[in-house]
Amino acid sequence: MNQLENYGVGQRFINEATLYPNYALARVISQHKGMYRIITEEGQRFAEISGKFSYELTHLSQYPAVGDFVMVSLGNANSPSIIHAVLTRKSIFERTALGLTGQTQVIATNIDIVFICMSLNQNYNLSRLERYLSIAWDSGAKPIILLTKSDLCQHIPTVLAEIERVALGCDVIVTSSFNESTVKRLYDFLKKGVTASFIGSSGVGKSTLINLLAGKQIFATSEIDQYDKGRHTTTGREMLLLPNGAIVIDTPGMRELGVSHADVGKTFADIEELVQKCKFSDCTHTNEPGCAVQQALLNGDLDERRLQNYYKLKREAKYEGLSSKEIETTKLNEMFREVGGMKKAKHHIKSLKKSNHHY
Structure with a gap:
């Protein structure tokens, strides 16, 4: 079975890949410093950028990021694959690169849906919600508002009326980690092959939601090999395949996005x-x-x-x-x-x- 089909490959990327007949299509599923983990038709591999491709890049935002579809030469099983090109992105989340004037850093790409998480306690803030909506609309992904910790709110109808006035045309989901049936509403949007991400302040329940959706597999230790010493392959961005076939990009850096x-x-x-x-x-x-x-x-x-x-x-x-x-x-x-x-x-x-x- 083509493993890429499990990771959201669409016809547009398959078509664009034909422009590179000497290379294989893959998707970046995690990133750690200069090393990437990719998924190919056969399965997972490690990869790094070719010297020629790196030399041709003029901006930080042109480097591969989690979610990117890339063209690679696979090599043998004992050496990393080599990334030669990044295919055209259909959505992109980026932030200003620290210490580099005029440069942006890509956080994640090719996301279909972004869940904007806000808890119904002291974190609830309409101005913050408008900020996240602005970032989401600009990315090219579809924003969906996800209100967490509804058990802490006594005035949900009032809150929903306020949000309806500022979140024009967006779906709103109200959840509570104490009621798993409310979390199941996410599956109306999280379909097989759909790539989603969660953004929001720390403590709003993003990790809890992802745990409920993915189970303990999210914290599983990777196999030990010459590149991965039995730890997570990334300290930040990585792609998670949910049991129902949907894909989640876990991106801690998303909360640091600026409004540029x-x-x-x-x-x-x-x-x-x-x-x-x-x-x-x-x-x-x-x-x-x-x-x-x-x-x-x-x-x-x-x-x-x-x-x-x-x-x-x-x-x-x-x-x-x-x-x-x-x-x-x-x-x-x-x-x-x-x-x-x-x-x-x-x-x-x-x-x-x-x-x-x-x-």
Whole structure:
């Protein structure tokens, strides 16, 4: 049996693989430093990047990541396979690379569904939910909201009404680890061959949910061989095959994603639509006549918290990946935008000083 079929290979990847007739198709299922574990038609192998491929890469985001379909030369069973190419990604989660200005690091790829986990206790926060929705929409995966620890919430109908107003077009699942029947609702989405991931703050119950779905196999120790000394092959990202044939990418780094890779417009489609209705195209939505945003606030059709979070996420997206000096310059340009930017403002201040000096 073709083992790749168990790991979500689709016709689009099979078709693209024909462009590389000298190599075999595989999928990256875990990553540890410079070594990868891949699944091929025959089964699991270890792999590393070819020197030529590594030399041709110009950005960190071009390196293979968990979830990628790659083209490899298999070699013999006692040596690692060699990765020569990464096939076109249908979805991608990335974050700003630490210490590398202008570079992004890919966390996981080719995810079909992302479960946004939020517990119904002190963790419940609409602004945080909007942040995760923005990241999920931008990735290309379908976001589904997963509310955990429902046994701790006394006002679930009120919470659901609030979420419905901010999570336009998203399915919402309410679960409790004390009621396994609620967890089974995830199987409406977790079908054979579907790749999913879970994002959310620490402590919201992601690990508990994955344990319930996968059983103790998730913590099984790998076989001992020359590359894997009896421990997990990765300290972070890895792919898990569930008993029903669905696939979960366990990605601890997902909670560190920034909003530089976020679809703010889709998450706040209602506000974006209001902006288009403003009388003036350069409306600042403060005190201009004919401002549709301010009118919606007055009418109670738009919440002030949601509007402020919209502004906040747009600002973060603008500053993400910039150095502290670049952020300062960008902020100053924003402050002096009405007078033509910071350079003109400095020139204006110098002119005033000269004028005062003459007097």
